[in-house]
Amino acid sequence: MKKIIYTIALMVLVSGVAMAQNATSASTSKDSVENRFGFQALIGGKIGGSSPVSMPAEIRKIRSYQPALPFFVGVKATYQIDKKWGVQTGVTFEGKGMNTKATVKGYRTSFNANENSEENVKGYYTGDITTNVHNLYITVPVQATFKLSDAWDLQAGPYVSFAVRRKFYGQATSGYMRSIVPTGTKVLITDSEYDFSSDVRKIDVGMSVGSRYMFCNRFYGLAQFDYGFNNIMRTGFESISFGLHNIFLNVGIGMKIK
DSSP states (O other): OOOHHHHHHHHHHHHHHHHHEEEEEEOOOOOOGGGGGEEEEEEEEEEEEEEEESTTTEEEEEEEEEEEEESEEEEEEEEEEEEEEEEEEEEEEEEEEEEEEEEEEEEEEEEOSOOOGHHHHHHEEEEEEEEEEEEEEEEEEEEEEEEEESSSSEEEEEOOOOOOOOOOEEEEEEEEEEESSSSOOEEEEEEEEEEEEGGSEEEEEEEEEEEEEEESEEEEEEEEEEEOOSSOOTTTTTTTSSSEEEEEEEEEEEEEOO
């Protein structure tokens, strides 16, 4: 599935470049190249989280959810190839986070025993657990744009996010751990912490699909769905038995600078 998505993203970019070259060579317009460029500033909020693609059997109940660092702010540049198609890129500073409380059963993880990680409590946990993800990223998108009308347009394309702050930690209460294996020794857990911040990947790669609506000459509203292809945790990380992906819906406003 990932190979198919990467292939589609590559085809979009290659097609955009090809269209740009063809349009530039064939165009008889008197507009200069500079007039094809546009610049925008944007700001907004988001809802979502670092989530498995489907609900794992280990998670029996989500008791609470709250977005964390739910913001984005950035600038974008657009090159208009013709009246319909364009290419867009930029830089966005954004938070990708959440605070959750859940009841789990047979949830593979580890809890901090002390400063020596080799002495951490490892195994399969049953009970209540909180998860706090507070990551900050600088994101560079590359998108194809298509005008539906003078007011509406669509954008889609890949992005790369670079983590500038990584926070992934939580707490387990009122439960027990089966040591090492699901049938291992039962260890009561009344109040234990964990911190996987250093195991969060420094790069997140994904795809964005969105739309914007111009409600006046300079200002517009926007909505965009982001899906991270890769697990946010590093390769070889085993303290969570399922992958977590950055999945967010962004809603905001933008202003044309030029």
